[in-house]
Amino acid sequence: MTKPLHGKTILLGVTGGIAAYKSATLCSRLVGLGASVRVMMTKGATQFITPLTLQTLTRHPVATDVFDERDAEIVQHIDWADSADLAVVAPATANMLSKLANGLADDMVSTTLLAVTAPLLIAPAMNVHMWEHPAVVDNVNKLASRGATFVEPGTGQLACGYVGKGRLAEPDEIVGAIVAMLTGPKPLDGKRVLVTAGGTVERIDPVRYITNDSSGKMGFAIAEAARDRGAKVTLVVGKADVSPPNGVEVVAVRSAAEMRDAVMCRLPDSDIVVKAAAVADYRPARPRAEKIKKSAEALTLELVPNPDILQEIGEWKASREDGARKPFVIGFAAETTDVEKHATDKLRRKKSDLIVANDVTAEGAGFGTDTNVVSVYGPNGLVASLPLLSKKDVAGRILDLAQDGLRASGPSSGGAGQ
Known part of the structure; x- marks a missing residue:
């Protein structure tokens, strides 16, 4: 059997963070899949793992100095840049992100990448506060706007002692992203996906409001998964406990009315709509301009x-003429009792294509968790019943169903890129 990365040359940049030790596993996995891996390291990276280790695993010399030219017939960093089918930076420090975003070239990695014309995959790793710093966020968004693909850092215990988002994605996750980029088009290339996430805020007075416990994590996971599948993603987000994923268009709103306006004006251009936000059902009739004493x-x-909003989307879609572009619409139902009854009733009333329902009182499925337990309902009843999974895995399964729905709907649904 031919290995999936046979004949592919991967240029791997390793930068100076503690997560550099994971590059050994990454090299081993890629070589095992048939890839030819050329490793280049910053001086900082060599403080965490030796070039000899990666040279032994890849069976190729490791480049650490742009002036260390070993073959007089070529300029090494240009030759390596030209040979790459894919360039990968893992781990990518905040410093390297800044260099790549701003076109700096003062070491082997940044100099070579400035000459690369192949696609670029970046797996960042850093302290949680560094990851959330506006300068880093700007650099990530700048790179994403130029076409770079990101494997988002994970959440957990960091080497610095903090617990938060910033740890390097596991090697197998990075390998999965590499294989996906090199073995064919992404399933949502050319599609536009509209996602809502978080809770809405309904003002009582300048210091008080009505809201709910939604963290935004489920909607963010869906937006991230759609982005990784090649879609152009717009994320309409209200109140959330975590930062939205990079590489998507973020539209910040507060109230249900603001969310409604942001969604409805984008419907005509959307192929898939996922309403994961927890929208307040009611708002104060007369918000006070001053604090209530x-x-x-x-x-x-x-x-x-x-x-x-979901019902208005359904009615808008139902009113579209035959042959007109109609998005595939997925709603969410957070329930505490009679989940199936309420979900199927909501599906019918809101004229949605699918409803993703969960019992928020179940362990691991409530607001704010990193996991979920959901059941998905369609016009003919239960479509999928998912056990306790990470929200990232749930997001992938939901998008699988959305892709199936788009194919079944035909050309009148989801016209982008066709």
Whole structure:
């Protein structure tokens, strides 16, 4: 059997972070899949892992100095740049992200990558506060806008002692992204995906509001998965506990009315719509312009219904003429009782294509968790019942169903790129 990366040359840049030790496993996996791996290292990277280790694993010399020319007939960094089918930086430090974003070339890795014309895959690793710093966020977005693909860092215990987002993705995850990039087109290339995430905020007065416990994690996982499948993603996000993924268009909103406006104006250009946000059903009828002062009297709030965004999407889609572009619409139902009954009723009333339902009282499936347990319903009943999985894995399964739905709907649904 031919190995999936047979005949492919991968240029791997290793930079100076503690996660550099994982590059040994990454090299081993890639060579095992048939790739020819050429490793280049920054001086900092050599403080964490030796060039000899990676040379032994790849059976190729490791480049650490742009002036160390071993063959007089070629310029090594140009030759390596020209030979690459894919360039990978893993781990990528904040310093290297800055160099790549701003065109600096002062070491072997940054100099070679400036000459690379092949696709670029970046796997960052750094302290959580560094990852969230505006300068790093700007550099990541700048690189993503130029076509770079990112394997997002994971969340967990960091070498510095912090717990948060910033640890290098596991080698097998990076290998999976490499294989996907080199073995064919991505399944959502040319498609536009609209995702809502987080909770909405309904003001009572300048210091108080009504909201819910949504963290935004499920919607963010879907946006990230759609991005990795090649889609152009717009993420409409309200209140959230975590930072949105890089490489997607982020539209920040607060209230249900703002979310409704942001969604409806983007519907005509969308191929898939995933309404993962937890939108407040009600809002105060008369928000106060000044803080309500505490008194001994009881306080009564009059609440009025918010716009039902999912239902409005369904009605808009149903009103479209035959042959017109119609997005594949997925809604969410967070329930505490009679999950199947409420989900199937919501599917019918909201005219959605799928409803993803979960019991938020179940362990591992509530708001704020990194896992979920969901059941997916379509017009003919239960489509999929997913056990306890990471939200990332749940997002992948949901997009699998969306892709199946797009294919079944034919050319009138999802016209981008066709």
